[in-house]
Amino acid sequence: xxxxxxxxxxRTLASFTIELDVYSGPYEGLLALILKDExxxxxxxxxxxxxxxxxxxxxxxxxxxxxxLERDTDFVDSATSLILLKGRALxxxxxxxxxxxxxxxxxxxxxxxxxxxxxxxxxxAEALRERISGxxxxxxxxxxxxxxxxRLRISPNRLATAARRAFLRTAEPGVGHLGTVTVTxxxxxxxxxxxxxxxxxxxxxxxxxxxxxxxxxxxxxALSLAAQGRLTLTQPEPFGPLTLEPPK
Amino acid sequence: MSxxxxxxxxxxxxxxxxxxxxxxxxxxxxxxxxxxxxxALPESEARAALEAxxxxxxxxxxxxxxxxxxxxxxxxxxxxxxxAVERFREEARPAPLSGAAHEVxxxxxxxxxxxxxxxxxxxxxxxxxxxxNLLDRNLLIEAGRDQTKPGAPALLDVTEDFxxxxxxxxxxxxxALAEIVDEAEISRVRERVxxxxxxxxxxxxxxxx
Amino acid sequence: MSxxxxxxxxxxxxxxxxxxxxxxxxxxxxxxxxxxxxxALPESEARAALEAxxxxxxxxxxxxxxxxxxxxxxxxxxxxxxxAVERFREEARPAPLSGAAHEVxxxxxxxxxxxxxxxxxxxxxxxxxxxxNLLDRNLLIEAGRDQTKPGAPALLDVTEDFxxxxxxxxxxxxxALAEIVDEAEISRVRERVxxxxxxxxxxxxxxxx
Numbered sequence: 001x002x003x004x005x006x007x008x009x010x011r012t013l014a015s016f017t018i019e020l021d022v023y024s025g026p027y028e029g030l031l032a033l034i035l036k037d038e039x040x041x042x043x044x045x046x047x048x049x050x051x052x053x054x055x056x057x058x059x060x061x062x063x064x065x066x067x068x069l070e071r072d073t074d075f076v077d078s079a080t081s082l083i084l085l086k087g088r089a090l091x092x093x094x095x096x097x098x099x100x101x102x103x104x105x106x107x108x109x110x111x112x113x114x115x116x117x118x119x120x121x122x123x124x125a126e127a128l129r130e131r132i133s134g135x136x137x138x139x140x141x142x143x144x145x146x147x148x149x150x151r152l153r154i155s156p157n158r159l160a161t162a163a164r165r166a167f168l169r170t171a172e173p174g175v176g177h178l179g180t181v182t183v184t185x186x187x188x189x190x191x192x193x194x195x196x197x198x199x200x201x202x203x204x205x206x207x208x209x210x211x212x213x214x215x216x217x218x219x220x221x222a223l224s225l226a227a228q229g230r231l232t233l234t235q236p237e238p239f240g241p242l243t244l245e246p247p248k
Numbered sequence: 249m250s251x252x253x254x255x256x257x258x259x260x261x262x263x264x265x266x267x268x269x270x271x272x273x274x275x276x277x278x279x280x281x282x283x284x285x286x287x288a289l290p291e292s293e294a295r296a297a298l299e300a301x302x303x304x305x306x307x308x309x310x311x312x313x314x315x316x317x318x319x320x321x322x323x324x325x326x327x328x329x330x331x332a333v334e335r336f337r338e339e340a341r342p343a344p345l346s347g348a349a350h351e352v353x354x355x356x357x358x359x360x361x362x363x364x365x366x367x368x369x370x371x372x373x374x375x376x377x378x379x380x381n382l383l384d385r386n387l388l389i390e391a392g393r394d395q396t397k398p399g400a401p402a403l404l405d406v407t408e409d410f411x412x413x414x415x416x417x418x419x420x421x422x423x424a425l426a427e428i429v430d431e432a433e434i435s436r437v438r439e440r441v442x443x444x445x446x447x448x449x450x451x452x453x454x455x456x457x
Numbered sequence: 458m459s460x461x462x463x464x465x466x467x468x469x470x471x472x473x474x475x476x477x478x479x480x481x482x483x484x485x486x487x488x489x490x491x492x493x494x495x496x497a498l499p500e501s502e503a504r505a506a507l508e509a510x511x512x513x514x515x516x517x518x519x520x521x522x523x524x525x526x527x528x529x530x531x532x533x534x535x536x537x538x539x540x541a542v543e544r545f546r547e548e549a550r551p552a553p554l555s556g557a558a559h560e561v562x563x564x565x566x567x568x569x570x571x572x573x574x575x576x577x578x579x580x581x582x583x584x585x586x587x588x589x590n591l592l593d594r595n596l597l598i599e600a601g602r603d604q605t606k607p608g609a610p611a612l613l614d615v616t617e618d619f620x621x622x623x624x625x626x627x628x629x630x631x632x633a634l635a636e637i638v639d640e641a642e643i644s645r646v647r648e649r650v651x652x653x654x655x656x657x658x659x660x661x662x663x664x665x666x
Contacts, residue, residue: 116437120429121359124429127423131414132350134415138326140275141272143534144484156625270542286544310474328470336483386556
């Protein structure tokens with residue numbers, strides 16, 4: 001990590017290096033590997049990536065970190081692209097389309113079974129969530145007797161592993177540097193849907209007059225609409241132009 | 249104090265008192281065999297006492313309730329007193345579980361024991377990080393290995409802490425999936441799949457690169 | 458307390474219930490002011506409720522007793538039940554430690570003594586509930602205060618019981634931190650820990666900007 005005390009400020013994204021299980025080196029190298037298909041996008045823990053970034057580039061008072069805003073927004077831009085790629089890679093349909101004929105995927109029966117199973121799992125998860133939250137407020141007695149000394153065993157190995165895990169994790173990213181978020185996904189969903197009434201629209205056109213934050217939120221809105229099947233996203237190549245189309 | 253119970257003072261407390269005392273000093277649910285062994289009570293007497301305690305520590309009348317959970321009995325605060333308890337403890341509740349975590353737990357509970365690959369396949373996404381977190385929180389455990397698979401991968405199962413968190417007496421204390429999932433919804437999915445010619449998201453063609 | 462208490466289910470428990478719940482989650486005696494502030498009860502009501510609870514948890518009829526001790530109120534087991542409690546203690550297997558608990562212990566072991574804020578910063582996750590549990594289990598102890606920090610927060614350290622459980626005679630019996638994580642990471646974590654307590658009150662003047 002290049003967190004030398006001397007110059008944490010005014011750096012560009014190019015100097016951001018990361019340390020992940022799957023990759024260590026400059027951030028831009030990670031992007032390159034993903035684009036060259038040498039690294040599976042779903043191997044990359046995006047949340048951890050964001051944490052690493054926040055940790056390497058702590059928020060600074062205005063005026064003290066020239067270029068910080070530019071750097072932050074560059075990072076947000078590339079990170080949202082990664083999220084899109086990752087969403088694609090994980091979507092149940094896209095995986096089998098890669099490199100194969102679209103028709104060659106699982107049989108409709110297989111697919112049907114998989115979806116039905118998943119639906120059950122999902123409903124089961126919702127029931128569990130309700131149940132777990134309904135049981136969260138039972139606090140047990142704390143009047144425990146300590147077991148006889150020596151009955152509890154703590155493994156020094158497990159402690160070492162835990163230390164490693166704890167020290168490699170980084171703090172939750174702060175969002176204070178982004179300023180007040182004045183736009184919601186909901187608003188942009190409405191905006192996108194009204195734009196689509198006139199037919200396909202390119203993402204670039206859509207966000208042309210938006211600031212970086214709004215365009216990042218627009219991205220999220222588009223993804224969520226696509227996930228609901230309310231629009232189709234096409235992008236001929238990674239990081240290429242992105243087109244939003246009304247559902248067929 | 250209408251009834252005289254001098255025996256208590258002389259060290260022969262009644263069954264309910266013995267059980268109460270043992271439950272107070274155990275933060276975790278105590279199984280019936282453990283209760284019997286600690287109190288030296290005959291089972292029938294212990295059961296009757298537990299019933300009496302259940303009425304005494306009922307959720308309608310008491311700040312402390314007797315729960316039958318995760319295979320045992322436990323004293324816990326009544327959720328209706330949550331605000332006072334949390335003010336007193338002045339601490340943040342542990343972060344709630346994510347949607348993905350609930351899905352993984354649901355997979356393991358209903359389809360399990362399952363390998364990590366089994367979880368990934370059922371959810372259609374890589375869930376290793378979520379599984380790791382749930383192992384960390386003691387909600388999942390590696391219970392045995394699947395010897396039929398190459399490398400004999402570990403089988404994941406839910407834990408006693410999971411049952412506690414869900415307020416369940418045992419693994420069987422969950423509604424069957426068939427009761428949770430709406431049949432109409434399932435047939436809608438089936439129809440959509442068999443009738444689905446076009447895919448919702450056009451995937452990039454990376455065949456030539 | 459023979460009054461109907463339907464209100465409990467609707468989230469407005471009565472005074473005695475609130476006090477009962479708070480006492481269940483406090484291992485140490487709770488003073489009247491602390492009870493009042495947690496329960497938001499007027500003093501007269503709290504006193505009346507304590508009296509009622511005193512009768513309910515009396516040493517003649519209950520395995521749990523309400524003690525007025527060390528300037529506060531505390532639930533404890535009835536000494537008449539001591540034999541059962543001791544047997545239970547002998548037989549109970551200690552609750553296993555969670556992954557989070559191992560992490561907190563390792564932070565305090567390797568970086569400690571640490572304040573709670575220091576633990577949170579080292580782990581990157583709020584750990585208050587885990588710390589509380591480890592204090593309750595006598596694996597951590599508050600050993601002094603950090604006078605350099607505003608409010609002089611308590612410093613946490615590992616206990617004799619911890620060393621015993623880990624089969625160690627002293628802290629030196631554990632593998633050195635440098636063998637576990639590399640130096641760059643150690644200094645990164647230390648920086649995070651020392652920065653955490655300061656909070657971003659003010660940027661350093663005339664720094665390197």
